[in-house]
Amino acid sequence: MFAKDIGIDLGTANVLIHVKGQGIVLNEPSVVAIDKNVNKVLAVGEEARRMVGRTPGNIVAIRPLKDGVIADFDVTETMLRHFINKLNVKGFLSKPRILICCPTNITSVEQKAIREAAEKSGGKKVYLEEEPKVAAIGAGMDIFQPSGNMVVDIGGGTTDVAVLSMGDIVTSASIKMAGDKFDTEILQYIKKEYKLLIGERTAENIKINIGTVFPGSRNEEMEIRGRDMVTGLPRTITVNSKEVELALRESVSVIVQAAKNVLEKTPPELSADIIDRGVILTGGGALLHGIDQLLAEELKVPVLVAEEPMDSVAIGTGIMLENMDKIASRRF
Secondary structure (H helix, E strand, O other): OOOOOOOEOOOOOEEEEEEEEEEEEEEOOOEEEHHHHHHHEEEEOOOHOOOOOOOOOOOEEOOOEOOOOOOOOHHHHHHHHHHHHHOOOOOEOOOOEEEEEEOOOHHHHHHHHHHHHHHHOOOOOOEEEEEEHHHHOOOOOOOOOOEEEEEEEEEOOEEEEEEEEEEEEEEEEEEEOOOOHHHHHHHHHHHHHEEEEEEEHHHHHHHHHOOOOOOOOOOOOOEEEEEEOOOOOEEEEEEHHHHHHHHHHHHHHHHHHHHHHHHOOOOOOHHHHHHHHHHEOHHHHHOOOOHHHHHHHHHOOEEEEEOOHHHHHHHHHEEEEEHHHHHHHHHH
């Protein structure tokens, strides 16, 4: 029994694992719950996410990845090992090869940390690939032709913007502005406007259910509960889409600016291709209401959301796993 090759989308918000020949077999939040008193891992993934903001003092729910890179090495290793063991992909006396994705502009130290965490958690050989490239492949773009393809991958911790041609990145930018920052902005807005404290999960629910970033494109409202900063008692308020657009306006403009900067650095021939083909949006942030309309208006090119934006990177790792031997020979 041989070990199976696996592809990992090691995201700030979620970890997705693709096993060769089986498709995406795991999609869980990147959260680990630890009991500080005895330094013991209590839960990993979805089970740990349910504990966020709802635990006694001795139990902390840690998100070991921040802004797309490893913030806590040991916890990341524990999390990866837990997920890999759960999948039962190790063979008899053999370990799986792992293809893992990382943001475009991370340092060699950060790359080394990702590689080591994957090796320690049970990988035989670890290959690193840049996230926007894998996302583009997963979204169905043919990036191996001599023509320009542009992808904007809005994840939990980072947004990666890249123009690809001939199977590689021509120009790119990676900014620490993505889904998590949107949640924080909503949280701060509610705190400032209503003097109400809400948790990260409530902020995320607001973003998903009534959020928009294109003025006037959505008009819904939602009741939320939190703790009044003045009285210290629970209170319920109603927020609407217009307010969410206002709260997110500044953050989203940073992403728009990053996309413009990448287009400005793109060779003219490839820019012409992008006008024809449009820009593909991937990552969880692509599901944010109105983001495609906003980018299309600002960049003056067609903007399309990938079919399964949340899974694009994991699907891309699957396609690359099929050609793993080619990748291996090209790299080493």
